[in-house]
Amino acid sequence: MAAMALSATSVAVFFFLAVLSGGDAAVVEHTFVVSQVKMNRACRGDTLVTVVNGQLPGPAIEVTEGDSVVVHLVNKSPYGLTIHWHGVKQRLNCWADGVDMVTQCPIQPGRNFTYRFNVAGQEGTLWWHAHVASFRATVHGALIIRPRSGVTSYPFPEPHKEIPIFIGEWWEVDLVKLDTTLGDGVDYNPVNTTINGKLGDLYNCSGALEDNFIIEVEQGKTYLLRIVNAALFSEYYLKIAGHRFTVVAADANYVKPYTTDIIAIAPGESVDAIVLADAPPGKYYMVALGNQQPPPDIQIPPLSSRVLVKYNYNPSKEQALTLGASVMAPEMPDQHNTIASFYFHGNMTGSFAHLPVPVHVDEHLFISLALGVICRGGHVPSPSLPCSKLNGSILAATMNNISFEFPSNVSLLEAHYRGNMSNAGMLHKLPDKPPIVYNFTDRAMISEGSEEAALESTLIATTVRRFRFNTTVEIVFQSTTVLQSDSNPMHLHGHDFFVLAQGLGNYNAERDVGRYNLVDPPVRNTVLVPSSGWAAIRFVTDNPGVWFLHCHYGFHMSIGMAVVFEVDNGQTLNTTLAPPPADLPICEQHDSSVAYE
Structure with missing residues (x-):
């Protein structure tokens, strides 16, 4: 009975959101069958590839702004996986965001799950992709949102x-x-x-x-x-x-x-x-x-x-x-x-159709993006006990010197919903700034074993930062040259943000705040933090749930450049996360060979 009541509540909330988007909204329904097929590429006709509906890229989902989307996922692959609807805000619907062990447990082989979400208030090109291991390399496709007919049109001449x-x-x-x-x-x-x-x-x-x-x-x-x-x-x-x-x-x-x-x-x-x-x-x-x-x-x-x-x-x-x-x-x-x-x-500036940039900032974060060193077995190296005495070291990607570790028993969203985040594993609060302030863009730090080796010391933890509902957050991302000098495309789930400024070298607040574009900044869900440079973003936590922030380079993601933002409910029903769907996948014993993304 509880499951039936839960299902009814979830469906009611889904269709309530659909009604809010407008009376002419449609429900666009797809079935995604995930399986392995042989493809002919690079001199080989027998490469086994995991795809959706036998296609690469997978099927495009084409909708009109305000429509609701229903995707029945049938997992005929030998791996557990999830689908993330990249850029869809999932208002009051974090359960459909599709991040394994963050918003849901993986959909196991031979199992099904139905994603339901609304695309109100968004137009343009988004996409969907797997969010387990590196499967997004072949499990992906377009999500195209067109303007509503008779309400709006493209702000440019209709293309042929x-x-x-x-x-x-x-x-x-x-x-x-x-x-x-x-x-x-x-x-x-x-x-x-x-x-x-x-x-x-x-x-x-x-x-x-x-x-x-x-x-x-x-x-x-x-x-x-x-x-x-x-x-x-x-x-x-x-x-x-x-x-x-x-x-x-x-x-x-x-x-x-x-x-x-x-x-x-x-x-x-x-x-x-x-x-x-x-x-x-x-x-x-x-x-x-x-x-x-x-x-x-x-x-x-x-x-x-x-x-x-x-x-x-x-x-x-x-x-x-x-x-x-x-x-x-x-x-x-x-x-x-x-x-x-x-x-x-x-060169990008935003259209004036967006809401104005919030002027007052409630919380400031300065996040350094770097590579670090972890001793095998998870030990943190120190001068007195280097990794060489602990079976060697491996690279880790970090945010403020912490490398993200996924929970293994329960998704963070389920733990958040039940008010029991402590059951999700060892949680660590993302600090406001890195533990050491240094010359972040000194290229001498690319060479392992340099005098800055102490900066490579890395903590492994399930890193979470909690925000009250409707908090204005400003983040300055600082790319570094610790062991590398990559740029970093940082993607935030569940929210768009204003990109206020970018620069090369080390961020300096006294100099760089004056460069912020508070008039017409671009609105994005992914910001490319320049190589040996920085980028500043601002957003409002107006969507309750548990939302992933991570680098979209597969290598950086696999080794921990991520954090979870926990956003509290507001004071009303319209600002409160809905209950989980009745068919939400249950966590099962994971294959230890799979490093979940």
Whole structure:
């Protein structure tokens, strides 16, 4: 009886939220069957890949703003997993956020679970992906939210066609083993870059070129590219020979349109850009190139792929002879050039349709993002007892010198809902600032064993920060050069935030607060903290529940660059988290070989 009552309450809340979004809202229903199929890539036709409905990328979910979404997930794979609806705010509905051991237990093999959520108040390109181990490399797809007909329309001319572009990677290693390897602090490289699941003809497989994804265009028409970086490893530069982009949105938030010949997109980010087919009729390449930090950072082989943009026309015989099979390729930046990314992200400003930036800040956090060292077995190294005396060390990724550890027995959200977070394991409060203030961007710290080795000491804990409902929080993220100098795409679940400013070098409040854009900052769910730089964000905790904040690089995520934000209920029913659905997965004994993401 209790389960039936719980189910009725959850369904009632779901449909109450749907009613709030408008009388013309629809319910969009999908069934996702997760299974393993053999795919032919990189000279191999027998690579076993975990996908949804046999597709890579998986099926796109297309809705109108205000609609409700129902996805029945049927797990026919041999692994427990969850699906995260990346960027969906999940108002009063944290149970559907899909983060294993944070908002739910994994859906075990042979089991089903139905996700129900609403997309009111959001328009643009979001996406969905697995949130266990490294499965988002192949379990992902688009979530497209269009304006409601007769209420609003695009704040730009209606495009002739909309085209999702998923930048990803092809791996020839079992993704469970990959995550275990990454979790042990060991790098592993993908075969190469994919675009919409294809390696493209830059990848030469024993003399046979891989297939390209092809975009056919008509002279004078516009195309809306819905671009998502689903990769585990790299930020990418995207260019089309002979064409320019007009960026109109990012992370399902409109921006003031601006024109550029290059897009920089980090893992987790989505960018909407319009392309006008105004070049001479012919064939052009769109190229995606992964960037990386220069030495002494560890180098990986260059990653790139390309799409063929082909004008749909009938050339004369003379024109055909002149054009032949030639395809124009764009001139790409150097793979070590990260300043182009800094300026691309810095050029974004928000539309005035958003709520004003809150001026009063209740809580300030300064979070250093670094790599650290953990002794095998979880011991913290010290000068008197280094890891060499404790079976060696492994790398860990940290926020204020703490590496996140997932609970193993109960999800944090369930513990939060029942007022029993202490049962979720050893919890540790995320401090306001790192334990030691130092020169965060001194590149000498990249070399392990330097005099700054004490900064590498790392605590492992389930890190949580609790906020009252409706608290205004400002976070300054500081990338560091402790053992590396990566940028860091930081993704916050359940909330959008204002990106107030970014900078290179060390953050200095006396100097940098004056640079904050409090008039028209972009609104995002993922912020790229620049290499050897910083970024400042501000948001309001207006969504009760347990929300994950983490780096979207797979390597950093697997080794602990994460924290949980616990947001209390408000004072009314409309500000209170609903009960869990009756079919919420129950935690079972986990396979120790799976490092849950």
